Amino acid sequence: MLRPTSRWTRVRASAGTSTVDAPEATAWIVLGGAGGATGEHVEAVELAADGSEIARTRLGAHALSSWVRDREGAAAPRWVWNDTPGWYAGLLADGVRVGRCHDLRLAHAILRDAVSVREAPSLRAAHEWDGAPAEPTAFDAAATLFSLEGDRSGFATGPPDGMDAALQEFERQRIAVARSDDPARLRLLIAAESAGALLAVEMRAAGLPWDAVAHDRLLTDQLGPRPVAGAVPRRMQEVAAEVRSALGDPAASLDSQPKLLRSLHRIGIPAESTSKWALAEYEHPVIAPLLEYRRLSRLYTANGWAWLDEWVHEGRFRPVYVPGGVVTGRWASSGGGALQLPRQLRSAVRADPGWKLVVADVAQLEPRVLAAMASDGALATAARGRDLYVGIVESGVVATRAEAKIALLGAMYGATTGDSARLLPRLRSAYPRAMALVDEAARVGDDGGVVSTWLGRSSPPPSASWHDVQAKASDVGSSRGDEDRARRWARDRGRFTRNFVVQGTAAEWALAWLADLRGRLAAMPLASEGDAAIRSGRVFARRPHLALFLHDEVIVHVPEPAAPAVADAVREAADAAAALLFGAFPIDFPLDVRIADTADKS
């Protein structure tokens, strides 16, 4: 079955070792296309830890999976490839899981902009690596799922796929990291980012267990029976009739913001916007049914039957996750709105029979991260072992939990008005180090500078138009309008960089948590035969697996007997992530962990 189509060479250990013919240990295996655009062949180059080439293998694409399985088992290398989805989806479909990788595209994006990388120009010159991720083909269980031999037209965009390009870029990156100001942190960041890339593919393959019947029941309860194509659900029609009656206009349009605004003005509601918090200002019989119409309309259009048909198949919701898709390093998603899982639909997330969900989220992740980054002992003390906002209240800084929350969020987001801004001085005196950190990040951004996260991901520099606006305001003949605009843009950017350092470092903590947890789950024993409802990827049929990641929350789908052990693993992984990022600094990350049949929030 496995037929490498060319040589297998092994160089002898070169240095003065006494072991005869001992091969150097394989640290990395670089995979790249070798057959031109057809993708019929793949090359694998094994590298030692010092980057020297150990072996080169040419494979038919059909033979890749079993070869990778063998080498994974023998050498546990870090797989190096241009783009994780393009390689790993096919491997997983063949039941091959790998432990570690180095995603060249994601690493390129980090290193290219990182201020700690002095040799970034050589990376910036390699524009071909700047592209978007390759789009995975649409999931279709009946088709040749994730097949490398299948239609690759879905991969039209994406980074270079040849072996030479991969080797050159990998070399550039290794040099850039080694000569950077902080190689250890960058290596950690790239490893975490790459682990996330593996996990994103794994979670898509495994899917989030979804009870379509429960979802349909929820829709029917609220909207009425599923309407025929093009019709409006019954309950929406009824509520719309109430709204139109209150508007005194049987033909009023409720879906067009400008028309609705004019209708409201006609009946004496001088709202400037039709958003629900603007409408809540007014007391009028039209408001309640209008807000109800909006709620139902949102449910119907965003997560109604059409969504269910498109995104849920064979009991699994399979969104496309986009690791590194947000400038701060957070994940984005593409399709299905995976990162907006509406609260009211959480009850449709349901474990398979004989399985459980372990649902875990971190309380107040960002302020905890801020405390650690700033080495703010007072804030860390307020956070220790309890609700951080309660800790702030108990320290006597503010009077209520709500105030503590608003004040701290305002500090991290750059609030300038309202309760939040009013409370800021109290925070500044109680937590000077934490506040100084975010204030300094804002000042740098306001000035046009670049800020970086704890592990060294840097914010993008200001755009050319941003500089233009600033330059224009300092011209001799600048107008008041020019100056106002420049100040506004500068403050906007200051708020962005203020938040960047915190949100970005929180994303790094979350990646470290995920990566550690992924390793723990992989090391757990398989469930016994026969107790699994096999619905998807064979790799996950009998094993606890991550099913959702949502910035500061994970859902693990787990055979019931293993649930308590997995709950422990989730907590241990959080402790490990804290130690990995912040060493001995005394900050903890308490989790809310539940073992349940659904993902409902209490």
Add this chain to the structure above:
DNA sequence: TACTATCGCGCG
């Protein structure tokens, strides 16, 4: 007809 921009909502 196809596109982009804006609003509004909901997620962290």
Add this chain to the structure above:
DNA sequence: AAAGCGCGCGATAGTA
């Protein structure tokens, strides 16, 4: 209560 960060998505309006 609706200021201050980051997203994705659907509907509508406006433009090419």
